[in-house]
Amino acid sequence: MxxxxxxxxxxxxxxxxxxxxxxxxxxxxxxxxxxxxxxxxxxxxxxxxxxxxxxxxxxxxxxxxxxxxxxxxxxxxxxxxxxxxxxxxxxxxxxxxxxxxxxxxxxxxxxxxxxxxxxxxxxxxxxxxAEPAERASWEFHDLLFHWRSRAGRVSGPQGGTYRHMQRATSPPAIKPRMSDDTVLLARPVDEDPPRESSLESLMERRRSVREQDGRAISAEQLGRLLYRVARVQRRLPGEYQELLLRPIPAAGAIHELEFYPVVGRCDGLDRGLYHYHCELHTLHRLATPESDVEALLADAALSWGKPDDPPQVLIILASRLPRLAWKYEGIAYRLTLLNAGAAIQSLYLLATEMGLACSAIGGGDSGVFASATALDPLVETSVAEFAVGSKRG
Ligand SMILES: Cc1cc2nc3c(=O)[nH]c(=O)nc-3n(C[C@H](O)[C@H](O)[C@H](O)COP(=O)(O)O)c2cc1C
Known part of the structure; x- marks a missing residue:
């Protein structure tokens, strides 16, 4: 045996x-x-x-x-x-x-x-x-792009492999001038420095910071991040579909994104995977096996180059794509990724203002997320990740 x-x-x-x-x-x-x-x-x-x-x-x-x-x-x-x-x-x-x-x-x-x-x-x-409605929501190119560009279901290498290094040089970081018909623009920083607390100053100061402090981020800080980015400000009576307003923009005001903090270390919260209820502004702990919590945090730790120092909290953005596909044809998955990008920049700016360590995470395994949440990926699937923790120093 x-x-x-x-x-x-x-x-x-x-x-x-x-x-x-x-x-x-x-x-x-x-x-x-x-x-x-x-x-x-x-x-x-x-x-x-x-x-x-x-x-x-x-x-x-x-x-x-x-x-x-x-x-x-x-x-x-x-x-x-x-x-x-x-x-x-x-x-x-x-x-x-x-x-x-x-x-x-x-x-x-x-x-x-x-x-x-x-x-x-x-x-x-x-x-x-008959095809179930949630599966019918996924068009061929959307599902293919989703699974091929997330970790877990890809044969062969994925990520930063520099596979073209031997064949060609990288295109330059800055494109050469495209014409000699030049217009000089004012440089706001030189002529009118932004106030310390302004958005302009925040934009200048925003950085990815991966050095976390020994003390943990607090539940209050996590709550503030979620409140300012993901909570519902207002329900809108859409003509055909319920719509929402949140601090972040979203295609068609549909707001298909859901937020799931994976808590490794957070003062005031037990370790585990939570769902953020965007209208009640509450966290709901899921019955996720510790092995999945561990896997999600370990994956993010690898992605931010610190295998022994996983993010204190990993915020997973999941898309209820059928909500978006209910309106949009041919572009639903693309829109959800654009929405996730807008959310990630908002998280970046707020985390910077709050003095937190933070970084977007480019990998992410939708298979582990599915097993951790027991959600059908055709109904709701993870599309982006953002790591936060208290900042060293
Ligand atoms: C979509 C996206 C994915 C990213 N993925 C990762 C990642 O997996 N690991 C990581 O350490 N940083 C990641 N970053 C952060 C970038 O490395 C970082 O933005 C870049 O180095 C520029 O630094 P800055 O954010 O301090 O300006 C990601 C950023 C974005 C926008």
Whole structure:
């Protein structure tokens, strides 16, 4: 038994490090290679029944990667490289509702096995089931961009790898003048220095500060940050949809962003993950396992380059994208990221004024957030992170 457990642990490790390839040979001939994209990957145990109609997921896509053609989907936890031409042909058949029985009757060799493989890896789905509203909210490019640009579900490197360093020099930080038709602008700082407490002065002083003090940030400070950035100032009677006003701007006044402080160390608050109720101005502690709290803080600690000094509080911004997609077509995910950017700059300015250490965090694992909150990522998913703590000195 111990040997089996050890084998499982080794397989998990291989999966996590993107080293596990499964070769699919239903008839003794290699037809596809399946590569796990994260450690959660596992084949579904549910086999596909021959008379059930299935269809390729609308999120599945095929692309060339190097000299291989691969099938990917933001909903699948693996990618499949097809190594034989007939398999591509079968894939085309599955882009229309088909049951295994129908395909076999039409004499398509190998389609039963392929449909079963794609079913058990979430590339095909039931054809006759209406799509839930929250999933219908996600357009193809939105879901693809979301999962491909967050940590957790990406095979291969991600983050600051400088992959083009050997091939080309970086474009310069400052663009050369674009014409000689020059207009000199007044420099406000030289001619009219801003008052210490003004927004202009704050803009000048704002910096990312990653050195935290031994004493913890207080619940009062965290509350102030959330109040000034995220609370609801007013409900607006929208013509078709409930709208809000908050101190931060948001596309269409829809305000789909939710704020979740992950508290590592905060005077007056227990360690854990909380949801901020933006109208009541209250925090609500979730029943999150300590391992998830730890993982979220450890991930942020790595991102801000201090693996042994996680942020005292990590504020996770999550998007209820279906609220935004209810109005906006084709641009919903883009708008949510723009909204998150506006929120992050507001947090930066306020944290600077309050004398706190703070930094935006560019990584963030939406898979861990989903498990920590038990939220369906199609309903609400993390899109941005901001770290705060008390400042050293
Ligand atoms: C979208 C975004 C993502 C960022 N991600 C990180 C990060 O993961 N880790 C980090 O230490 N700083 C991060 N930063 C902070 C930048 O490194 C910082 O803004 C930059 O170095 C300029 O310094 P300044 O903020 O003091 O002006 C991020 C900033 C932004 C706006």
């Amino acid at each position: 111990e040997v089996v457990r050890h084998l499982h642990r080794c397989l998990e490790e291989l999966k996590r490090n993107d080293c596990l390839e499964l070769v699919w040979e239903p008839d003794g001939r290699e037809r596809a290679v399946i590569r796990a994209m994260c450690r959660e990957f596992a084949f579904s145990h549910q086999r596909l029944q021959p008379d059930v109609a299935v269809v390729l997921s609308r999120f599945a896509y095929v692309r060339r990667d190097g000299d291989a053609g691969v099938l990917e989907s933001p909903e699948a936890l693996c990618r499949i490289e097809f190594t034989c031409a007939e398999t591509w042909h079968c894939l085309g058949i599955l882009s229309r509702p088909t049951s295994i029985a129908m395909a076999v009757a039409a004499g398509q060799f190998g389609i039963a096995e392929l449909a079963d493989l794609l079913w058990r890896t979430r590339f095909v789905e039931l054809a006759d089931v």
